Amino acid sequence: MVNKKENTAADVQLTLDEKDMGILKLLQKDAKMTIREIAGQLNLSTTPVYERIRKMEQAGVIKQYAAIVDPRKINKSLTVLCYITLKEHNKKCGKKFIQEILSFTEVTECLNISGEFDFMIKVQVKDMDEYREFYVNKLGELDNLSHTQSIFVISVIKATHQVVY
């Protein structure tokens, strides 16, 4: 018995073993590591490492390779968490809200959450002036906001992309 629907590569749920996890662990910290270096650390030859990485890239386990930029070094030192509740909760309104949020470059994160609010967005800006600008002219222009609350980040204690251990 086989599924009728073809799985696209990114849909396949891979079974990852210890070796795969080891590779991910290393690449998470430093994507510039060479296959040889990885192989060395895991006591493998290059072939399996090469093939496993390719497999995980194609399966979407590794979503991308990214240069991580320090916001403070590029004049985006203020982080604000903005909590949002929508007026209407039908699908249409939600979709429009999401569409707009995706287009706002200041928003680095948007989560649909449980509790008092519908969404939490993380906003990365230069300073309070820029946040006000965003809050009034971008967020404020959306027409189905019910209420919002802004929480300001005083300091970042920890921030990592590592999810594999």
Add this chain to the structure above:
Amino acid sequence: MVNKKENTAADVQLTLDEKDMGILKLLQKDAKMTIREIAGQLNLSTTPVYERIRKMEQAGVIKQYAAIVDPRKINKSLTVLCYITLKEHNKKCGKKFIQEILSFTEVTECLNISGEFDFMIKVQVKDMDEYREFYVNKLGELDNLSHTQSIFVISVIKATHQVVY
């Protein structure tokens, strides 16, 4: 007149121009882009691109190159935002809390925030069982927690590391 204190490279606040920003913009999306490709897109030769990247790496503008792993593909599909208030707000207690938080691999983010709570931590786990395990046996073991609130992420609408545009 010169500063007496030597600046370490990572302390220097670089002035980034449009070309630097262009490079960052590309590397943010794809760290595997070659210097040639970047040079091509920005209508530059390889030399300035090479030197600018090196400069930004040394200045800490580019903090790291990372493989971004999809949490859902490695059985870490549940994201929880946990808000925490401490009993005592003196430096000592805060430091101990921070130290512990940094050691918890489930915590991918910890922000010191304004408002009702002192901290927000983002917890990445497999399922509710694993969250309970974390909540009871790790977070619960900390001795200066006053109160907490867990907000569950229903869906991730947007998640990006891009801060340069």
Add this chain to the structure above:
DNA sequence: CCTGAAACTTAAATCCG
């Protein structure tokens, strides 16, 4: 599924104009 080596390809790094 791995090892090991070989072949290929391509990028990084340098130098001169």
Add this chain to the structure above:
DNA sequence: CGGATTTAAGTTTCAGG
């Protein structure tokens, strides 16, 4: 900064177990 060169190195493949 452009352009070309050189050298070095990483990736990828393949036979073999």
